[in-house]
Amino acid sequence: MNIYTRSFIFWSLASDILWETDDSPSSGEHSMITLPGITIHSKIYESLASLVYRGIREQDNCAVIAKVLKQDYPSPQDLTRYRQEYEITRFLNIEGVVKAYSQQDYQRTLVILLEDFGGEHSPVG
Incomplete structure (x- = not known):
């Protein structure tokens, strides 16, 4: 794993932590998304702000990561921050940086589809 990949993983997961007061896993139960x-x-990661899932895009059998805001009714500020995260990531065309494929509405929130490079979440510490 090169420095760009590690940096993106840290940045992506840290972006949740920056907007939270506690990054411990939530005790609430959330089922898999459809x-x-x-x-x-x-499900490969959960924070207070988001859930992260691993899946396959059916049209081309491409491995993807789905990152979704966890709140049923996210604030306008949370939605704006998520849209900005997608836009920034989408334009980072650097070798070794995870690619953002798309952003879409999901129920009353947003989901970002990212490239799955096969990495695993490991706690920082």
């Missing part, structure tokens, strides 16, 4: 054209296989 997205059109995506087969979700597993």
